[in-house]
Amino acid sequence: MNPSRTPLIAGNWKMFHGGESSVPLAAGVVAFAKELSNVDVVVAPPFTALAAVSAEIDGSPVGLAGQNLYPKPEGAFTGEISGPFLKQCGCGWVIVGHSERRQHFNETDPIVADKVAAALGSGLVPIVCVGETLAQREGGETLRVVKAQVEAFLDVIAQSAVAVAIAYEPVWAIGTGKTAGPAEAEEVHAAIRTWLANKDPKLAERTRILYGGSVKADNAAALLACPNVDGALVGGASLDPGSFGAIARAAQAK
Numbered sequence: 001m002n003p004s005r006t007p008l009i010a011g012n013w014k015m016f017h018g019g020e021s022s023v024p025l026a027a028g029v030v031a032f033a034k035e036l037s038n039v040d041v042v043v044a045p046p047f048t049a050l051a052a053v054s055a056e057i058d059g060s061p062v063g064l065a066g067q068n069l070y071p072k073p074e075g076a077f078t079g080e081i082s083g084p085f086l087k088q089c090g091c092g093w094v095i096v097g098h099s100e101r102r103q104h105f106n107e108t109d110p111i112v113a114d115k116v117a118a119a120l121g122s123g124l125v126p127i128v129c130v131g132e133t134l135a136q137r138e139g140g141e142t143l144r145v146v147k148a149q150v151e152a153f154l155d156v157i158a159q160s161a162v163a164v165a166i167a168y169e170p171v172w173a174i175g176t177g178k179t180a181g182p183a184e185a186e187e188v189h190a191a192i193r194t195w196l197a198n199k200d201p202k203l204a205e206r207t208r209i210l211y212g213g214s215v216k217a218d219n220a221a222a223l224l225a226c227p228n229v230d231g232a233l234v235g236g237a238s239l240d241p242g243s244f245g246a247i248a249r250a251a252q253a254k
């Protein structure tokens with residue numbers, strides 16, 4: 001493991017725990033994260049819970065992420081949240097281009113690239129999501145599709161010294177209970193590393209490539225053991241501190 005790529009375990013709470021229930025959940029994450037070494041733990045609550053979670057994790061090793069951002073700093077964009085606003089809420093991170101946003105909110109590759117640039121410009125570390133649909137995998141298009149998604153923001157991340165994270169999340173594995181096997185995941189992660197290296201070897205060395213898609217306590221260790229899997233983006237299992245903690249502990253073995 002490259003020392004600049006400490007394993008990163010990020011929990012995407014999606015549209016759950018947007019109010020008071022976010023606080024005990026965050027407290028549960030803090031409790032296990034304090035006992036870990038050599039693992040970075042980040043949670044991404046809904047916008048409405050960011051302030052409460054920020055207060056709860058203050059002084060702990062847990063990092064805070066937004067689930068999305070708008071690529072302008074401020075303006076007449078009703079309903080949107082900017083990178084500087086996330087910073088003011090205590091975020092150090094932001095998820096960009098999650099497949100649910102690509103699917104339901106028409107986020108295209110150019111929009112994702114704009115958001116990555118805006119995140120970096122706001123001092124946030126983007127966790128940029130890529131991944132193929134089931135039809136694309138069955139059509140043998142996985143690497144072509146993922147490469148195009150990565151290439152869309154490659155120049156942006158290559159121009160920054162910030163160590164961003166890329167999350168490979170096969171769409172067919174998100175929230176379905178199906179997960180890519182370690183060999184399937186490693187094939188795509190290794191390909192992503194190669195594309196980064198072709199651009200700039202240092203970029204490949206510093207970028208953490210996370211796996212996401214039905215990561216649970218019982219499959220995390222095998223996925224995290226893959227040489228190019230530097231952590232996990234976890235949805236459902238991040239809503240239970242017991243499961244999320246077990247995944248984070250599995251990452252300690254890297």
Ligand code: PEP
Nearest residue numbers: 174175212213214235236
């Ligand atoms: C996600 O939301 O990014 C995700 C991977 O969800 P799940 O772990 O529930 O598949």
